[in-house]
Amino acid sequence: xxxxxxxxxxxxxxxxxxxxxxxxxxxxxxxxxxxxxxxxxxxxxxxxxxxxxxxxxxxxxxxxxxxxxxxxxxxxxxxxxxxxxxxxxxxxxxxxxxxxxxxxxxxxxxxxxxxxxxxxxxxxxxxxxxxxxxxxxxxxxxxxxxxxxxxxxxxxxxxxxxxxxxxxxxxxxxxxxxxxxxxxxxxxxxxxxxxxxxxxxxxxxxxxxxxxxxxxxxxxxxxxxxxxxxxxxxxxxxxxxxxxxxxxxxxxxxxxxxxxxxxxxxxxxxxxxxxxxxxxxxxxxxxxxxxxxxxxxxxxxxxxxxxxxxx
Amino acid sequence: xxxxxxxxxxxxxxxxxxxxxxxxxxxxxxxxxxxxxxxxxxxxxxxxxxxxxxxxxxxxxxxxxxxxxxxxxxxxxxxxxxxxxxxxxx
Ligand SMILES: Cc1ncc(C[n+]2csc(CCOP(=O)(O)OP(=O)(O)O)c2C)c(N)n1
Ligand code: SF4
Ligand code: SF4
Ligand code: SF4
Ligand SMILES: [Mg+2]
Numbered sequence: 001x002x003x004x005x006x007x008x009x010x011x012x013x014x015x016x017x018x019x020x021x022x023x024x025x026x027x028x029x030x031x032x033x034x035x036x037x038x039x040x041x042x043x044x045x046x047x048x049x050x051x052x053x054x055x056x057x058x059x060x061x062x063x064x065x066x067x068x069x070x071x072x073x074x075x076x077x078x079x080x081x082x083x084x085x086x087x088x089x090x091x092x093x094x095x096x097x098x099x100x101x102x103x104x105x106x107x108x109x110x111x112x113x114x115x116x117x118x119x120x121x122x123x124x125x126x127x128x129x130x131x132x133x134x135x136x137x138x139x140x141x142x143x144x145x146x147x148x149x150x151x152x153x154x155x156x157x158x159x160x161x162x163x164x165x166x167x168x169x170x171x172x173x174x175x176x177x178x179x180x181x182x183x184x185x186x187x188x189x190x191x192x193x194x195x196x197x198x199x200x201x202x203x204x205x206x207x208x209x210x211x212x213x214x215x216x217x218x219x220x221x222x223x224x225x226x227x228x229x230x231x232x233x234x235x236x237x238x239x240x241x242x243x244x245x246x247x248x249x250x251x252x253x254x255x256x257x258x259x260x261x262x263x264x265x266x267x268x269x270x271x272x273x274x275x276x277x278x279x280x281x282x283x284x285x286x287x288x289x290x291x292x293x294x295x296x297x298x299x300x301x302x303x304x305x306x307x308x309x310x311x
Numbered sequence: 312x313x314x315x316x317x318x319x320x321x322x323x324x325x326x327x328x329x330x331x332x333x334x335x336x337x338x339x340x341x342x343x344x345x346x347x348x349x350x351x352x353x354x355x356x357x358x359x360x361x362x363x364x365x366x367x368x369x370x371x372x373x374x375x376x377x378x379x380x381x382x383x384x385x386x387x388x389x390x391x392x393x394x395x396x397x398x399x400x401x
């Protein structure tokens with residue numbers, strides 16, 4: 001189904017749909033991911049954002065970084081807004097012979113895993129032709145680092161601190177991809193801005209389908225994960241190389257690991273570079289570290305088995 | 312093409328795409344990336360990872376910085392495969 005595979009960075013030069021001057025923190029992973037996704041997207045493109053760091057930093061009224069039509073409504077309804085736009089444009093193109101548009105909705109992990117999941121489920125079930133992108137910085141960053149359903153076990157946030165009663169978040173991360181895949185949509189994939197080629201081609205693939213698609217992209221956050229602003233891509237790459245963030249796709253129900261990691265780095269390599277998680281390396285937190293490792297390993301093994309089923 | 316009746320909905324409307332360029336985020340910077348053009352091979356890896364974007368391709372294929380917007384995060388320097396970008400104090 002792949003049309004126009006992107007092979008080199010040079011093919012993307014000049015395709016930016018965001019302008020500089022936006023107010024994201026220096027080194028923001030979300031902005032790198034969004035920038036790459038938009039460069040890869042087919043045009044004309046309409047973007048929808050849920051309330052989030054992306055929304056707030058991209059449109060300091062009366063300015064906007066977006067160079068393509070963009071809509072923000074609420075925190076919980078990016079998928080609903082995208083559905084309405086898609087339905088309206090479908091009618092317009094039929095009635096007035098208007099050009100077809102592409103639509104991408106962006107939500108943070110809070111806006112997707114938690115508050116927007118009902119809207120997302122409805123949009124996927126109704127079959128609207130759009131990509132929903134969840135950029136995952138694993139907490140509610142814009143309001144000051146509160147834990148979300150996407151925060152991993154043991155991670156320190158302002159509502160799951162490391163103290164004497166609890167050591168960071170006490171629950172494992174929700175497996176959002178599995179929830180999305182259960183809707184039997186044509187295309188769902190995970191991605192990382194460190195692996196830009198994998199990411200941009202997943203965008204192209206998603207847009208080749210006449211139905212809903214979903215991309216779950218890791219978005220390291222220097223403020224909430226506590227690492228140096230220069231290390232955003234390094235951290236994203238370590239997430240992939242330790243199997244913390246498996247890169248895979250589910251195309252018409254068929255699983256495929258798109259970036260095999262035959263010799264994974266120890267999970268500790270990913271944890272130790274971020275202060276929200278580095279306490280898991282302390283001897284007293286060994287049990288939590290083991291649970292987190294078990295989660296990561298079980299998910300990887302499951303994905304491997306599923307991929308083998310469809311190979 | 313038949314005309315389409317439109318209604319303006321209430322809400323904030325911004326009619327200048329990309330207008331954040333009015334705001335120079337370069338003033339945030341405390342450290343500055345500097346490229347050694349002898350080492351730069353024009354691979355654009357720095358460019359694909361810049362969050363702003365604040366990297367420009369020169370006519371010779373090598374890169375230059377747009378210091379009006381570069382926030383000095385240092386990602387470009389860490390990711391450059393030939394170590395062509397140094398970070399210096401402002
Ligand atoms: C209904 C509603 N509840 C709460 C808020 C406040 N709020 C704005 S952004 C935000 C956090 C968003 O978190 P996430 O979706 O993970 O995006 P991030 O900021 O982390 O990128 C919250 C709680 C809101 N705008 N609307
Ligand atoms: S808080 Fe994190 S996600 Fe939000 S703008 Fe800053 S770096 Fe980006
Ligand atoms: S990453 Fe380094 S070598 Fe490649 S274009 Fe940038 S400065 Fe030049
Ligand atoms: S230091 Fe950061 S903002 Fe400046 S050019 Fe490099 S990657 Fe872009
Ligand atoms: Mg978030």
